[in-house]
Amino acid sequence: MTIAPHILAIDDSFTIREMVSQTLRDAGFEVTTANDGQDGVEAFAGGRYDAVITDINMPRMDGFGVIETIRSGQGSPARVPILVLTTESGPKLKDRARKAGATGWIVKPFDDEALVSVLNRVTGRG
Amino acid sequence: MSADNLKAMFFVECEELLESLGEGLQTMEDGEADSETLHAIFRAVHSIKGTAGAFGFDTLVTFTHHYETVLDLIRSDQLEADGDILRLLLRSSDILADLVELARSEDSGRPEAMDSVLESLIEISKHHGDDPGEDEAQSADVDLTFEPVAFSPLSLDDGPPAGALRYRIRFEPGTSFFRNGHDLGQILAELEKAGPVTVTADSATLPLLSDFDPGECHLAWDIEIETEATEAELLDAFMFLEEFCKVSELGPVAGGLPDLGGGLPDLDPLPEAAPAAELPAEPAAPEPEAPSPPRKTDPGRAAPEPAAAEPQKRADPAGATGGATPKQPMLRVDPERVDRLINTVGELIINQAVISQRIVEAGFDSNSDLMGDLDDFQHLAREIQEGVMAIRAQPVKPLFQRMQRIVRETVDALGKDVTLVTEGENTEVDKTLVERLADPLTHMIRNAVDHGIERREIRAQAGKPEKGTIRLAAAHRSGHVQIEISDDGAGVNRPRVFEKAVEKGLIPADAKLSDGEIDNLLFMPGFSTAAEVTNLSGRGVGMDVVKTAISALGGRVAISSMPGKGTTFTISMPLTLAVMDGMVVHICGETMVVPLASIVETIRPRPDDIKPIGRDGRLLFIRGTYVPIASLSRMLGLLRQGGDSDGGVFVLVRSESDDLVALAVDDISDQRQVVIKSLEGNYGAIPGISAATILGDGRVALIIDTEAILSQVRRAGAEAAQHKEMFHEQASALG
Known part of the structure; x- marks a missing residue:
């Protein structure tokens, strides 16, 4: 029996959190959600995650803050794959996301299959 | 959770976001906005856009996109939110609210003013900021959405199939490769699905050990693959890192592998330098593997095992952070x-x-x-x-915010200048009451703008500021919530109201009415004073409907007006429909409850303070005025049960129209909170009784409907005074 990869999904929109977690749970992931960046990094510090999905525009701490905080940590958790979930697009975002340390990005509105596929890839499920 | 549920959630979320948007814009209007306000405003619009896209609400997405662009300009100090801009932002928020509403009702229409507002928004972003519409153009050009590509894994045993090509991919991911959570092992595993892979690490740029940062990647890789997949499909394996690849086609695969320029040996996957470089970067480090056989996962990275080692710890954060804890409003019961x-x-x-x-x-x-x-x-x-x-x-806040909008719309339509000032927005009221107050309040606010506030020139002539003010205030007052709508307009035009009431046959032409009585004519059914019927308040809905609606909620509405100074409507509502504070009284051996909120005082008068009037009327003389006495025992038909009528105590109650009446009771015992039990549902309506409650000893006590008693008293008075009959009949019908 394999253990489902554990995903941390951070978004201040309840609807998005629900969509992401529902889609991923249906695809066999374990999902924990957080309501904003601050909650997100706290949840991250308290658990083990195989990947993080984070929104950018959030109260208290934005997505870039989340990435920075996680990446400034020690050991392997600091190099967890982090995907930015955003409505923004364009090379600017890519640059910004990469500089901040994001592994990749998913542009809202996202397609369920695409989301699962990206997560499968970054968590090494093929 | 079904898609419908998600949608329902989205709309609930939209409501919250619209609320914080309105709040933020209000703060801006008040000139108290700081950067956090601007961020919150931006976020609200941004969030709606993000989620709306997921449901395919395209109009909503387009609109929020342009709205957001302008907000972003303000947020980044490229645009100043002066009067015009602020008005546009407010209008935009109204349209956004409409769009959400349309989306909710699955109406594909567009709000009337949307196109002009949208145009203004686009216009502004064109004139400010670096490059308008850049985002959109880019999102159209650069396809960042990841489309899963179906690889058809090739059977490697058969060797590369006919028609396969040989590619070389130069992959230089840059120093952030490991730090950003990428994994070469996974990329290679993905590539291997397409064909056999050969990898060579290039450690040429590896720094000296003294300068070496183990977190950074100083390697590049040359990857060769034989495959039928296209270049685009190959690049897909490099998800998010496509730009760091240079793919060159090396020609068809023929028999053996040709020795290429680099002179790479066929099956030499791991040059010596690679492991050394990767050691310190331990878990995220790639573990380039032999070109075949393909393996799905890189055990060092995928990490299900370490996770298994600590199931306890992992379960915790899910619980501690509340897992999918929704925001409070999502607790839908x-x-x-x-x-x-x-x-x-x-x-x-x-x-x-x-x-x-x-x-x-x-x-x-x-x-x-x-x-x-x-x-x-x-x-x-x-x-x-x-x-x-x-x-x-x-809190009444969302309700009050809606009124801001009503004022804006009404003002726009009438060409007046009005500010709505709100107070006590955090006053909390039963949800049902908040919802059901929306219509009456809307109507009253419209009226205030339309009939209350004068035109600019008239205001100027009267020496008033051209901009009118409407004040909407809520507060808790002794177990009630009180909402005041006041304007600094012209006040009730009493001669005109009187004339109109006569004209409509509501009162006889020779009726003698006090100022307060004239003001109260506004609440009579079918009364409308507008000199010209405007398309706003002249909709055939009068203040009588407002009054009925508020009465239905157990509330009251009163009017007071000062000519030239303005008009104030005061709505008084119970906080909840379920309990109230009452005074327990005894009448003819019956225990009854008088609502505390309407009680002014209790009096034990001297016998000569009671004056008879008419056939069986009595008046109570108190501090220089006469107050009619209501004999509860007689009015409620308790006398025939025996017992003496009207012992010695009077409970002085005040009606919504400020009339006083003294309720005669035998005795009073105490004040207490009582739970209201409807009689109508369980027994039937009794005139003069509003509901029942159960007392400590288990007996049922009736709750006295003071308003009904008052109007009975008034009616009795009217019968005595024949010439005023008509007016009182109608006035009491309002009670």
Whole structure:
């Protein structure tokens, strides 16, 4: 029996959190959600995650803050794959996301299959 | 959770976001916005856009996109939110609200003013900021959405199939490769699905050990693959890192592998330098593997095992952070359940009162432990009750924000200049009341703008500021919530109102009415004073409808007006429909309850303060005025049960129209909170009685409907005074 990869999904929109977690749970992931960046990094510090999905525009701490905080940590958790979930697009975002340390990005509105596929890839499920 | 549920959630979320948007814009209007306000405003619009896209609400997405662009300009100090811009932002928020509403009702229409507002938004972003529409153009050009590509894994045993090509991919991911959570092992595993892979690491740029940062990647890789897949499909394996690849086609695969320029040996996957470089970067480090056979996962990275080692720890954060904890408004409970709970708690309070009474009757000392325990119990029961009530309580803020919009719209249509000032937005009221107040308030606000506030030139002539002010204030007043709508307009035009009422046959032409009585004519059915019927308030809905709606909620509305100074409407509502504070009185051996909120005072008068009037009327003389006495025993038909009528106590109550009446009762016992039990549902309506409650001893007590008693008294007075009959009939019908 394999253990489902554990995903941390951070978004201040309840609807998005629900969509992401529902889609991923249906695809066999374990999902924990957080309501904003601050909650997100706290949840991250308290658990083990195989990947993080984070929104950018959030109260208290934005997505870039989340990435920075996680990446400034020690050991392997600091190099967890982090995907930015955003409505923004364009090379600017890519640059910004990469500089901040994001592994990749998913542009809202996202397609369920695409989301699962990206997560499968970054968590090494093929 | 179904898609419909998600959608429903989205709309609930939109409501919250619109609310914080409105709040933020209000703060901006007040000139008190700081950067956090601007961020919150931006976020609200941004979030709606993000989620709306997921449901395919395209108009909503387009609109929010342009709205957001302008907000972003303001947020980044490229655009100043002056009067015009602010007005546009406010208008945009109205349209956004409409769009959400349309989306909710699955209406594909567009709000009327949307196109012009949208145009203005686009216009502004064109004139400010670096490059308007850049985002959109880019999102169209650069396809960042990841489309899963179906690889058809090739059977490697058969070797590369005919038609396969040989590619070389130069992959230079840059120093952040490991730090950003990428994994070469995974990329290679993905590539291998397409064909056999050969990898060579290039360590040429590896720094000296002294300068070496183990977190950074200084390697590049040359990857060769034989495959039928296209270049684009190959690049897909490099998800998010496509730009760091240079793919060159090396020609068709023929028999053996040609020795290429680099002179790479066929099956030499790992040059010596690679492992050394990767060691420090331990878990994220790639572990380039032999070109074949393909392996799905890189065990060092995928990490299901370490996770398994600590199942406990992993379960925790899910719980601790609340997992999918929704924001509070998402705790959606069937209101009926809350009502049932409130009812049960009501019973609990009654039951507690019964027990207290039994204990007192059993002769326990008031200092005994049991009484102490009873006090605690009473306290807890009260706390539970308050807690349950709080479930239904909601601040009036969203309601007030809606009124801002009503003012804007009305002002736009009438060409007047009006500010709406709100106070006490955090006053909490039962949710049902908040919802049901929306219509009456809307109407009153429209009226205030339309009929209350004068035109600019008239205001200027009267020496008033050209900009009118409407004040909307909420506050808690002795167990009630009071909402005041006041304007600094012209006040009620009493001669005109009188004339109109006569014209409409509502009152006789020779009627003698006080100023207050004339003002109250506005509440009469079918009354409309607008000199010209405007398309706003002249919709055939008068203040009588407002009054009826408020009465239906157990509330009252009163008017006071000062010519030239303005008009104030005061709505007084119970905080909840379930409990109230009452005074327990005795009449002819019956126990009854008088709502505390309407009681002014209780009086035990001297006999000569009571003056007879007419056939069986009496007046109470109190501090220089006469107040009609209502004989409850007679009015409620209790006299025939025997007992003396009207002992010696009078409860002075005040009506919504400020009339006083003295209720004659035999005795008063105490004040207490009572749980309201509807009679209409369980028994039937009784004139003069509004509801019932259950007392501590388990007996049912009727709650007196003071308004109904007052109008009965007034009617009796009207019968005595024949010439005023018509007016009083109608006036009492309003009670």
